[in-house]
Amino acid sequence: KSRFADVTLGPPIEVFALNKAFADDTFENKVSLGVGAYRTDKGQPWVLPVVREVEKILAADETLNKEYLPILGLDAFSSAATAMLLGKDSAALVENRAFGVQSLSGTGSLRVGAEFLARVLGSKYFYYSKPTWENHRLVFTNAGFEEGREYRYWSESTRGLDIEGFLEDLRKAPENSIIILHACAHNPTGCDPTQDQWKQIADVMQERKLFPFFDSAYQGFASGDLEKDSWAVRYFVSRGFELLCAQSFAKNFGLYNERVGNLTFVLNDTSYVPQVKSQVTLIVRGMYSNPPSHGARIVAYVLNNPKFYDQWKEHIRTMSSRIIEMRKALRDALERLSTPGDWSHITAQIGMFSYTGLNTAQSEHMIKKHHIYMLRSGRISMCGVTPSNVEYVAQAIHETITN
Numbered sequence: 165k166s167r168f169a170d171v172t173l174g175p176p177i178e179v180f181a182l183n184k185a186f187a188d189d190t191f192e193n194k195v196s197l198g199v200g201a202y203r204t205d206k207g208q209p210w211v212l213p214v215v216r217e218v219e220k221i222l223a224a225d226e227t228l229n230k231e232y233l234p235i236l237g238l239d240a241f242s243s244a245a246t247a248m249l250l251g252k253d254s255a256a257l258v259e260n261r262a263f264g265v266q267s268l269s270g271t272g273s274l275r276v277g278a279e280f281l282a283r284v285l286g287s288k289y290f291y292y293s294k295p296t297w298e299n300h301r302l303v304f305t306n307a308g309f310e311e312g313r314e315y316r317y318w319s320e321s322t323r324g325l326d327i328e329g330f331l332e333d334l335r336k337a338p339e340n341s342i343i344i345l346h347a348c349a350h351n352p353t354g355c356d357p358t359q360d361q362w363k364q365i366a367d368v369m370q371e372r373k374l375f376p377f378f379d380s381a382y383q384g385f386a387s388g389d390l391e392k393d394s395w396a397v398r399y400f401v402s403r404g405f406e407l408l409c410a411q412s413f414a415k416n417f418g419l420y421n422e423r424v425g426n427l428t429f430v431l432n433d434t435s436y437v438p439q440v441k442s443q444v445t446l447i448v449r450g451m452y453s454n455p456p457s458h459g460a461r462i463v464a465y466v467l468n469n470p471k472f473y474d475q476w477k478e479h480i481r482t483m484s485s486r487i488i489e490m491r492k493a494l495r496d497a498l499e500r501l502s503t504p505g506d507w508s509h510i511t512a513q514i515g516m517f518s519y520t521g522l523n524t525a526q527s528e529h530m531i532k533k534h535h536i537y538m539l540r541s542g543r544i545s546m547c548g549v550t551p552s553n554v555e556y557v558a559q560a561i562h563e564t565i566t567n
C-alpha cells in the first residue's frame with residue numbers, strides 16, 4: 165500500500181481556483197474581480213514604471229552579486245520600510261526600540277511574527293475579525309497557536325462596523341491574546357474603524373492587556389497617502405503599545421510575485437532588541453534560512469532616493485484614485501439602472517475590495533452567466549473594474565438581482 169493512500173483531498177484555495185477558471189474561460193468580455201491585483205484601464209497587469217526603471221539600474225550594476233542576504237534581510241530595505249510605516253520621527257525609532265525584519269511578503273511576515281509570538285512569547289490565542297482575509301487562520305494555526313477566535317466586526321444589517329460587538333469581544337479575550345488588526349482598507353469588507361473608534365479599541369486593549377498584531381497590506385494603496393493609511397499603527401505606537409506589524413509591498417509596489425515584506429517590532433525598551441532579534445533569527449533560519457534580494461533591492465532603492473520616491477508616490481496616487489473613481493462609476497451605473505437596493509456602501513468602503521452584498525447563489529450566477537469572476541462571499545476586487553468594463557459589470561449585477 166502506498167504511504168500516500170490515505171491522504172485526503174484538501175479544499176481548493178478559492179481565489180487561485182477562480183484565477184484559473186478565469187484564464188481558461190474563452191468568453192471575450194470576461195472580467196476578473198477575484199484576486200486583488202491592480203489592472204490598467206485596458207484590464208492588463210501593471211508593472212510600475214519606477215520599478216522597471218530601477219530594475220534596469222540594478223541589472224547594470226556589476227557591484228551587486230548573488231551572495232546570500234543576512235538572515236534578517238537587507239537592512240537598507242527593512243529600515244526604510246519601518247520608517248515608512250512608523251514615520252521617520254517616531255519616538256520608537258528615535259529611541260532605537262523598533263526594527264524591521266525582511267520577510268516573504270505580507271504572508272511570510274505574518275508567519276514569522278506569529279511563530280515568534282507562539283513559540284517565544286508562549287501566546288495561545290489569536291483573534292481575527294469576522295470576516296477577515298481568509299489566510300489569517302491558516303497562517304497563525306500553522307505557526308503554533310492553540311486556538312483562533314473571531315471578534316465581531318461587520319454588521320450585515322448596517323453594512324458597517326459593529327463597534328459594540330467588536331469591543332465586547334475584546335473585553336472577553338484572555339490577557340495576552342494576540343489581536344490581528346487590519347492597518348487600513350480592511351479585507352474583505354473595505355470598512356475601517358474611524359479614528360474615534362480606534363481610540364476605543366486601544367482603550368480596551370490597553371485595559372485588557374491585549375497584544376496588537378497589525379496587518380498592513382495596503383499602505384498608500386488605499387487612500388494614496390502613506391501617512392493616512394498608517395494612522396492606526398502610529399496611533400497605537402504613540403499610546404505606548406508594544407506591537408508587531410506585517411507589511412506587504414505586493415500591492416503598493418505591484419511586486420506581487422517578488423514576495424517583498426517587512427515585519428516591524430516595536431518594543432518599549434531598546435535593551436530587549438538584541439535578544440528578540442536573536443530569536444527571530446532562529447525562527448527564520450529554521451524556516452527558509454534567508455530572504456530573496458531582488459524585490460527588496462528595488463523597494464530599498466526607491467524608498468531611499470527622493471526622486472524615485474516621489475515618482476512612486478505618484479503611482480500610488482494613480483492606483484488609489486482609479487479605484488475611488490471606479491467605486492463612483494459602479495455606484496452611479498447601478499443607480500442609473502435603478503437596481504434594487506442601496507449602493508452607497510460601494511463608495512463608503514475603501515481599499516481594494518468591495519463587499520457587494522450579493523449572496524452565494526448570486527455570486528455564482530455572476531460567474532456562470534456573465535463570466536464575471538468574484539468570490540462566493542460577494543467580494544469583488546475594485547482593481548479589476550475599469551472604465552471599459554464598469555458598465556458591463558453593473559448590468560450583470562442588475563440582471564442577477566432582478567432576474
Ligand code: PMP
Binds near residue numbers: 271413
Ligand atoms: N493581509 C491581507 C489583509 C491581504 O489582503 C493580503 C493580500 N491579499 C496579505 C496580507 C498578504 O499578501 P502577500 O503575502 O501577497 O503580501
